[in-house]
Amino acid sequence: MFIKRKRRLSPSAKWLLGIVALALLACVINCLLGVSATYKWERYTEEIRASGMPLTYPEVLRHQSQPPDGPTAADVITERCETLRHLKKSDRTRRLLFFDYRLFTVDLTVGIPEYAIEPTRALLDEHRALLDELLAVADLPAGALPAQPTYHPRPAERRWEAVAARHAVMLLQNQAVISILDEDSAAALKAVRSQLRILATLDESPGRDGHYEQKSCSFRTLPSIEGMLHATKLDDQTVESLSSEVQGRLRASTLRSVLLGTRAWWVATCEQLLSGELKLSTFHHAPAPHWEWTPVWLIRRGQMRGAELFTRFLDMDDDLPLMLSAAQQVDREVLPISIADWPFLAMGSMGIADECRMQAWSVAKLRSTHAALAAERYRMETGRFPVSIDELVPKYLDAVPVDPFDGKPMRLATTEQGIVIYSVFDNLIDDGGDVAKLEKRVRTPDIGFRLTRPEHRGIVLLDDPMPEPFKPLRTRRKKD
16 A cells, blocks of 8 residues: 655745735735724714814815805806906016016005106006906905815916915006005005905915915905005005904904815825825825825825814814914924825924914004004004003003914014014014015015104105016026
8 A cells, every 4th residue: 555645845835825825815814904094084974064164175165154145256256267367478578566476575654766657557458357357346245266175296286276375466556656656545545455355365275275375365365455555655544444454354353264175185195195196206296106006094094194184183272372383393393204104294383383374464464563563553643653452442452462473562663763563573572673675685574564653654765776688487497
């Protein structure tokens, strides 16, 4: 008889079986992790919705206020979107007051370059019909511009209505300055009120693009008020009207809409990554792996962490000093994380610190403007400026405004020509109210509003040489 011996596996076969077993185990673990992460995400979404907070983009839109009946300022911007969108491009080579990058820091309290006046008048005459439509929005309700719900990497799919709103504000800013030069305070006031109404069309914008454009518009509109007070003689009724407009902007200025919208974008983006509609390589600011497949549990983990991050800031209820501090902490936490977290948490947190900083800048400028208008009314009644902001409470202000950067009361400093009400800005250093936009200064040390005494007011025409012709960006890059 022959005894049948068992056949032994070769070492290579054992290695192969081990690799297959490990691969199967990895697949099972990956599947279980994906199921667990999805279950946690579904529980989290139930908790968010149970609290009454919107999570997806359609839910965010349903929570917005209903547009008023009849025409609105948003309707005018939308109807003239194409014209306004190309307005800046067509006038880029002119030496204009506020359509020229070379004159970005024009300061009306310092003066206006003479060479820019006639080209600016020509611009306004050329677009007179459009300008009349924009001036009429001062007497219309604001409405809301349409928003873009998803991420689009192609410039052709940008939200052009928000860009059109910014160009409309720039055109009105030119109108306000020319009206000031013509000593027509009523026309200047209407141009400023129209700018404020266009700002309001972006109040509930559920996205960063609309928020950025609104802050850009605010950056241009509020100095127009400062220039009006410096260059023209306004009566108490006009100053009080401006004060009411600015106070309305203060009440409406919030980060809630943009945080809700950005969180909804983040949730939708992760869902698109899961479905395969988007790839990590779509995002130029996130380092994508060489392979396009990403585990479900890793995407769900990033979705959860990103949503929790935005929820954390929403729970702060626009407490800007707290939000600024938290944003800096997030930046410190994001940088040293592992490569597994980086593509997702970096995408989810990117820009929150900038959003908070922009919002704080806007609120600081609005509060200093509102307090300065109260100080001007105080001067009209008493013949002098207040020594401190406390003198304006409670007749002209309900309370002393708080600096959104450090949480302390805003400062008032006396200068040779008047006063300045200011915030310390993000360096948290009191520079004595240094808010002048000097040439070649990228940013001012403080943020504030300057009020000069009546004997120092009036527009100064500057006999400056005309800048060199504007060179296209491509030419400069090739030369560099």
